[in-house]
Amino acid sequence: MAPATTSELTTIPAVVSRSGGPLKGEDSLADAIMPAPGAPTGHDILVDVKAVSVNPVDVKIRAGAGGPTDDRVLGWDASGIVLAVGDAVTGYQVGDEVYYAGALGRPGTYAKWHLVDERIVGRKPATLTHAEAAALPLTTITAWEALFDKLKLDASSTGTLLVLGAAGGVGSIMIQLAKALTGVKVIATASRDESRAWVSELGADAMVDHSAADFEEQVLREAPGGVDYVFSPQSKGRMPFFVAVTRPFGQIVAIDDEKDLDFMALKGKSISWHWEFMFARPMHGWDLEAQRELLDKASELIDAGALRTTLTKTYSPIDADQLRKAHADVETGHAVGKIVVAAES
Structure with a gap:
C-alpha cells in the first residue's frame, strides 16, 4: 500500500x-x-x-x-x-x-x-x-565530534585512547571510528563477559575491568606513563583516577552533566578537559552542515x-x-x- x-x-x-x-x-x-x-x-x-x-x-x-x-x-x-x-x-x-x-x-x-x-x-x-x-546518528555525531573536533585526531594520530563505558552506545561507535580513521591504540573498559565480547568484536586493542579494585593499575599496564586520550561518559568521582592514568599534557573529553568536578586537579599535569555536546550545533545554529557531512x-x-x-x-x-x-x-x-x-x- x-x-x-x-x-x-x-x-x-x-x-x-x-x-x-x-x-x-x-x-x-x-x-x-x-x-x-x-x-x-x-x-x-x-x-x-x-x-x-x-x-x-x-x-x-x-x-x-x-x-x-x-x-x-x-x-x-x-x-x-x-x-x-x-x-x-x-x-x-x-x-x-x-x-x-x-x-x-x-x-x-x-x-x-x-x-x-x-x-x-x-x-x-x-x-x-x-x-x-x-x-x-546521535552516538556517531557524539563520537565523531569528540574524536575529531575536540581531540583533533586524524589518520596520523598515534598513542592510546581509553574509552570508558566502551560497550555503550557512544563507546561502541567510538571504538570503530578510532580504529578505522586513526592510528591510536584503543583501551576499552568492560566488566561483564557480554560487554567484553562486544568491545573485542568491535576492534578494541585491549580491555580493562572498570569494576576491579586494580582498575587504575590495569590501565597503566596497557599504557605505561599514562594514556594520551580519555573518553568519559560518567565523570563523577573520577578526577583522581583521570589524573593518575592520563599522561602529562594528555586530553580528556566528557559527555556527562556532572557539575562538581575539581578541574584544578588537572593543572599539575597540564591535562586538557573538553566538553562534547552534539546538540550544540542545532541549538545555536552553528555550522549545521558539519553534522550532515x-x-x-x-x-x-x-x-x-x-x-x-x-x-x-x-x-x-x-x-x-x-x-x-x-x-x-x-x-x-x-x-x-x-x-x-x-x-x-
Whole structure:
C-alpha cells in the first residue's frame, strides 16, 4: 500500500510524555493522536519515521519531568523516508532515505511524521535497514565530534585512547571510528563477559575491568606513563583516577552533566578537559552542515564495510508499550550497543 500523502493526513499517531517521572506511571509514556506537522518550509524536510533509537537523553528528560509536560514528544534518533521538502532544501528530495539525531528544541521522533532541518540530516547507509541505521546518528555525531573536533585526531594520530563505558552506545561507535580513521591504540573498559565480547568484536586493542579494585593499575599496564586520550561518559568521582592514568599534557573529553568536578586537579599535569555536546550545533545554529557531512561520511564507511551498526535489540512497533521496554533497558545502565524501536519488525 502506498504511504499517505501529506495532504491526506491531518492527524498522526505519536508517543508522548504527559507527566514524565518513573516508567511505572501511565503517563510517563503514552500513545496519542496529534495534529500532523504542516508542510515543511525553508530548510525543513518532512520524514516518514521508520525506526527510532532510545538514548540516555530520552530517559533523562522523561524521568526528570516532575509534572505535566504538555504531551511532549521525545526521541532524537530516527531513520526514515523523505515525504516533502521546504523551499530552501537542496540536499534531499521526496523518496530519499535519511537518518539523523534531530534537535533538542523541537518535537521529537516518537511520531509517524517528523520535521527536521536538512542540514543536520545524513543519507541512510544503503546497506542497513532503517532499524540498523536508527541506532547510529546521535552516538556517531557524539563520537565523531569528540574524536575529531575536540581531540583533533586524524589518520596520523598515534598513542592510546581509553574509552570508558566502551560497550555503550557512544563507546561502541567510538571504538570503530578510532580504529578505522586513526592510528591510536584503543583501551576499552568492560566488566561483564557480554560487554567484553562486544568491545573485542568491535576492534578494541585491549580491555580493562572498570569494576576491579586494580582498575587504575590495569590501565597503566596497557599504557605505561599514562594514556594520551580519555573518553568519559560518567565523570563523577573520577578526577583522581583521570589524573593518575592520563599522561602529562594528555586530553580528556566528557559527555556527562556532572557539575562538581575539581578541574584544578588537572593543572599539575597540564591535562586538557573538553566538553562534547552534539546538540550544540542545532541549538545555536552553528555550522549545521558539519553534522550532515559527518553522517554522510559515516554512511560511506558503513557501506564500504569499515563500520557496522551498533544495534543489539529491536522492539516493534513504535508505540508506548515498546518504547517503555526500550526505556527500561536503557535505565539499567548495562545495555550493550543500542536499542531501537521500529515501525515494522
